[in-house]
Amino acid sequence: MARELKFNIFRYNPQDPESTPHMESFVLEETDAMTLFIVLNRIREEQDPSLQFDFCCRAGICGSCGMVVNGRPSLACHTKTRDLPDEITLLPLPVYQLVGDLSVDTGSWFRELYDTVESWIHTKKAFDPTAPEERMENEVAEAIYELDRCVECGCCVAACGTARLRPDFLGAAGLNRVGRFLIDPRDERTEQDYYQVIGNDMGIFGCMGLLACEDVCPKHMPLQDQLGFLRKKMGITALKTFFKK
Amino acid sequence: MSVPLTANHKSLQCHRWDGVLDWAQMLSGAGLITFMWMHMILVASVVLSPNIMNAIAEFFEATGMAQVGGPLIFLLFLAHFALAARKIPFRLEGQKTIWEHAKLLHHTDTWLWVVQVVSAMIILVMGAIHMWVVLSDLPITALKSAARIQSGAWIYFYLLLLPLVELHVGIGLYRIAVKWGFVQRTGRKGLKRGENLLTLIFISIGVITLIRFWFLKG
Numbered sequence: 001m002a003r004e005l006k007f008n009i010f011r012y013n014p015q016d017p018e019s020t021p022h023m024e025s026f027v028l029e030e031t032d033a034m035t036l037f038i039v040l041n042r043i044r045e046e047q048d049p050s051l052q053f054d055f056c057c058r059a060g061i062c063g064s065c066g067m068v069v070n071g072r073p074s075l076a077c078h079t080k081t082r083d084l085p086d087e088i089t090l091l092p093l094p095v096y097q098l099v100g101d102l103s104v105d106t107g108s109w110f111r112e113l114y115d116t117v118e119s120w121i122h123t124k125k126a127f128d129p130t131a132p133e134e135r136m137e138n139e140v141a142e143a144i145y146e147l148d149r150c151v152e153c154g155c156c157v158a159a160c161g162t163a164r165l166r167p168d169f170l171g172a173a174g175l176n177r178v179g180r181f182l183i184d185p186r187d188e189r190t191e192q193d194y195y196q197v198i199g200n201d202m203g204i205f206g207c208m209g210l211l212a213c214e215d216v217c218p219k220h221m222p223l224q225d226q227l228g229f230l231r232k233k234m235g236i237t238a239l240k241t242f243f244k245k
Numbered sequence: 246m247s248v249p250l251t252a253n254h255k256s257l258q259c260h261r262w263d264g265v266l267d268w269a270q271m272l273s274g275a276g277l278i279t280f281m282w283m284h285m286i287l288v289a290s291v292v293l294s295p296n297i298m299n300a301i302a303e304f305f306e307a308t309g310m311a312q313v314g315g316p317l318i319f320l321l322f323l324a325h326f327a328l329a330a331r332k333i334p335f336r337l338e339g340q341k342t343i344w345e346h347a348k349l350l351h352h353t354d355t356w357l358w359v360v361q362v363v364s365a366m367i368i369l370v371m372g373a374i375h376m377w378v379v380l381s382d383l384p385i386t387a388l389k390s391a392a393r394i395q396s397g398a399w400i401y402f403y404l405l406l407l408p409l410v411e412l413h414v415g416i417g418l419y420r421i422a423v424k425w426g427f428v429q430r431t432g433r434k435g436l437k438r439g440e441n442l443l444t445l446i447f448i449s450i451g452v453i454t455l456i457r458f459w460f461l462k463g
Binding site (some may be wrong): 005056068071072095113149159162163164165193199205206207208209210211212216217222225227228229231232234235237238239241242 | 261263264265266268269303331332342343345346349350351355358365396420423424425426427429430432433
């Protein structure tokens with residue numbers, strides 16, 4: 001017999017002066033291979049059309065459906081109800097600006113982050129659109145691709161104790177982004193240039209190593225290894241800079 | 246570097262000290278971990294024989310290591326606190342945020358950090374008391390230590406300080422290893438298991454040592 005699932009969902013519309021933050025419960029019968037994507041769409045279609053949440057690809061690619069599921073930031077489309085208990089609490093991701101109910105604005109946050117870490121290839125070479133693309137070793141390309149798999153869902157930042165304590169912290173997503181350019185041979189930035197971006201408590205030295213980012217990342221990005229690599233790299237740069245004077 | 250595009254651009258500031266302070270926090274922690282484990286093993290020598298402990302204490306005093314090293318360790322202890330305190334939320338608002346966060350997330354390593362912070366605060370006070378009591382009454386002998394532990398509430402004092410120190414030290418070593426990338430993601434589980442085991446072993450050694458002191462008579 002199918003389970004009856006109770007969903008406690010955070011409700012609040014900041015645009016509506018009458019609205020106050022509260023939890024609202026919905027009950028649904030579980031179906032085969034049911035995901036939270038299916039759940040929320042069914043609630044919106046069958047019970048409350050005003051429920052706000054974000055979805056796009058429903059396949060863990062767009063990263064828009066990040067939310068806190070029973071305490072853990074996760075992608076709703078990746079989360080199967082069969083892995084959850086009968087009662088499920090859904091909250092919007094913290095850190096980001098709330099749009100309404102379960103919908104948050106991760107886009108503006110990431111836009112600002114990428115401006116801060118200068119998330120683009122820095123090169124003095126003039127771009128020639130007619131020239132064949134510069135070749136790089138396959139291993140390097142694969143390593144860059146591995147770090148580029150981030151879908152910017154924001155779960156790592158929402159799960160990060162440091163990010164909760166200091167709003168200017170770049171978070172694992174931001175630091176991983178810098179790491180991606182650090183290994184890219186086309187980027188001409190020096191270690192000193194990178195040190196100026198992330199060699200501080202807003203960047204890698206702010207990370208307290210709680211590793212919730214590593215544990216909640218729905219794409220299983222190698223965040224622990226990446227943060228360790230950056231700390232060592234920037235730590236050595238810090239010493240070089242310190243003893244230079 | 247390219248020209249900054251936005252007003253919130255922070256990359257032009259140079260933060261030389263943040264990296265150096267992070268090194269100092271790690272190295273002072275690693276130094277204290279080494280000291281604590283050596284300290285535990287040397288004091289536990291009383292279990293084998295009070296004479297061995299006395300001989301070790303005598304060696305440290307004869308070479309001046311207790312008189313000079315003791316206060317230096319105390320300074321290192323204070324420096325480590327000051328360095329690590331840069332990351333501790335001292336305002337109620339921050340404390341509430343991290344507490345709520347840990348409760349919501351159900352994440353072991355986040356809880357371990359809370360344990361590390363709370364134990365740090367207690368160790369700061371109790372460790373300072375312990376160091377003052379021992380260093381202001383040199384020389385160290387097994388009988389004097391036993392007399393202290395058998396008097397008043399000192400046994401409870403050490404029964405609380407011992408697990409707190411070992412937990413703090415164990416979690417600290419684990420944290421250094423994963424934070425600085427000395428242990429990769431594939432080794433994290435094993436590291437944690439090993440760390441828990443080591444912490445248990447040191448707590449056990451400590452408890453056995455306390456029992457020995459409790460029954461040691463002059």
